Amino acid sequence: MASIISRWIDGGREHKKEIDMETIAAIETYGGVVTEQDPRWRAIVMRDKSADGTFYYSVRTTGVYCLPSCASRLANPKNVSFHPTREAAERAGFRPCKRCKPDRNDLQPATDVIRFAVSQSSYGPLLVGQSRKGVCAMLFGSDRDTLLHDLQERFPGVMLVDGDDKVKALAARVVAYVESPGDSPDVPLDMRGTEFQRKVWQALREIPAGSTASYTDVAKCIGLPKAARAVAQACAANNLAVLIPCHRVLRSDGALSGYRWGVERKRALLDRES
Numbered sequence: 001m002a003s004i005i006s007r008w009i010d011g012g013r014e015h016k017k018e019i020d021m022e023t024i025a026a027i028e029t030y031g032g033v034v035t036e037q038d039p040r041w042r043a044i045v046m047r048d049k050s051a052d053g054t055f056y057y058s059v060r061t062t063g064v065y066c067l068p069s070c071a072s073r074l075a076n077p078k079n080v081s082f083h084p085t086r087e088a089a090e091r092a093g094f095r096p097c098k099r100c101k102p103d104r105n106d107l108q109p110a111t112d113v114i115r116f117a118v119s120q121s122s123y124g125p126l127l128v129g130q131s132r133k134g135v136c137a138m139l140f141g142s143d144r145d146t147l148l149h150d151l152q153e154r155f156p157g158v159m160l161v162d163g164d165d166k167v168k169a170l171a172a173r174v175v176a177y178v179e180s181p182g183d184s185p186d187v188p189l190d191m192r193g194t195e196f197q198r199k200v201w202q203a204l205r206e207i208p209a210g211s212t213a214s215y216t217d218v219a220k221c222i223g224l225p226k227a228a229r230a231v232a233q234a235c236a237a238n239n240l241a242v243l244i245p246c247h248r249v250l251r252s253d254g255a256l257s258g259y260r261w262g263v264e265r266k267r268a269l270l271d272r273e274s
């Protein structure tokens with residue numbers, strides 16, 4: 001079926017989605033009703049997976065309730081109601097859709113909003129993401145679209161919001177630190193990982209700029225000298241490039257080993273720090 005790319009701007013961020021002609025025809029046919037003004041309706045039209053778990057919708061004519069991303073034919077918005085929880089939808093007399101199965105238990109509602117800013121650095125574009133707890137993402141990437149995609153993959157179900165001036169100022173501080181490493185910037189970090197990963201990341205933050213350590217050194221430092229391989233895995237799972245300096249960890253023979261954001265970038269970061 002033919003499709004077009006729909007674009008819209010929300011909170012300063014450009015969104016792009018492919019929508020099919022049937023959906024567009026439905027919007028044109030049913031346009032102008034109140035439901036259509038509701039941002040939740042747009043999530044349904046766009047079959048937005050990131051909205052799953054944040055609300056449910058029911059269709060009066062079929063008696064079922066669905067997830068926003070349900071692949072069924074788009075309902076007439078005149079027949080649609082929104083429900084904050086699946087229990088609320090069931091209390092209102094609706095039964096779960098057999099196609100999207102909104103009553104399954106593995107759905108997680110979207111958790112904190114992440115505000116982000118994309119900046120330029122001599123290592124290429126970088127993205128800084130901030131949750132309510134602190135900086136939760138610092139990613140390198142080739143361009144804004146790739147960075148946003150990476151951010152969404154790492155934090156599924158999270159709502160991404162284009163950052164205001166505060167977030168941009170924070171990103172500028174991170175860029176300044178990346179460009180001239182010294183004392184690490186005094187910003188709270190929201191380190192999301194297992195207890196083991198957080199232990200490793202904390203140990204990495206103790207390695208000063210200009211120094212390096214081996215995976216085995218880090219494993220010894222956290223009291224698990226045989227866990228070098230798991231340390232390497234924790235380095236690979238790091239969402240906070242440079243702020244958690246996993247680039248300062250080398251193989252025991254001094255070889256660079258891998259880097260989530262490219263070995264060339266690792267070499268360039270280390271060169272500048274030394």
Ligand SMILES: [Zn+2]
Nearest residue numbers: 066070097100
């Ligand atoms: Zn459904």
